[in-house]
Amino acid sequence: VSVSAPARPLRIGEVAELTGTTPRTIRYYEEIGLLPEAEDRPQGKQRLYSHEEVERLRELIRMRDLLGLSLEDLKQLVDAETARARLRKRWQTAEDAEEQREILEQSLEHIGRQRRLVRARQAELERLDRELASKQRRVRGLLREASE
Amino acid sequence: VSVSAPARPLRIGEVAELTGTTPRTIRYYEEIGLLPEAEDRPQGKQRLYSHEEVERLRELIRMRDLLGLSLEDLKQLVDAETARARLRKRWQTAEDAEEQREILEQSLEHIGRQRRLVRARQAELERLDRELASKQRRVRGLLREASE
DNA sequence: TTGCTCCTCACGTCACGTGAGGTGGC
């Protein structure tokens, strides 16, 4: 499989398969504005997706499942990213160094918040695992006792 | 605060506070049979909870949030635990060593399944964190560039 | 042409949220 494959557009069922979700969910995300709608798609015709869009969706689903974010949370997140991307384009012409710095620092803060969320979850999972491990040892002890 | 405090029964609002949930959620869990109902509570009177019950609820909430289990999943889990606990009582009188061993092994298998779920989640969070870290480095690089 | 996947309503469901109106314990 070549890395620079033709990148055929994907249908909604394929995208659902690739991201571990359902067509209904993808349509719903479009409906609430979490995924962009192709403005040129005629009523009743198929939705088509690029691999890049699949990656973006995969990212959203991970945030949803791993960090427990609501779709409203995710929407805020996406909107902020979009706003920053729009501003980034502006510098390329305007070259306002100070504004550029501010936006980059906002990005950093944002990423920092996400990493802290991840770390908190990891810590909770660590605790849960330690408790399960101790439970496991207890049951193993009982089994050894019983087999004597 | 003594460890062997009188253990005053707690009201639903206090339990909600301690477990980071709401009274409505606790009542709902009772309604669907996920939490036991005190069979002697008169209609309209307050629910009361022990600290032990608070711990059990906390455990359920952790499973729900960290592993993404549905309430149906949790119910299966609780029912299986209850069944094993009942059986454990039976040996104490019957002393059927073979049955005892089987039940303990089922417990072990069960704990093993849970730990694998935890590990899978941890791995996913690790990957997410690595990606966030690389994003962070990229933005930091841009900031350094911009400040030159 | 025949399957298969897609489409758009639209109602159902899960896991609660949110009042409305009323009762109970320090």
Added chain:
DNA sequence: TTGCTCCTCACGTCACGTGAGGTGGC
């Protein structure tokens, strides 16, 4: 007695699931 928390309906909401009936591309 006055607040506060509790109670029980019961309808609302979020995030989809699940048909029903129909169209579109290899």
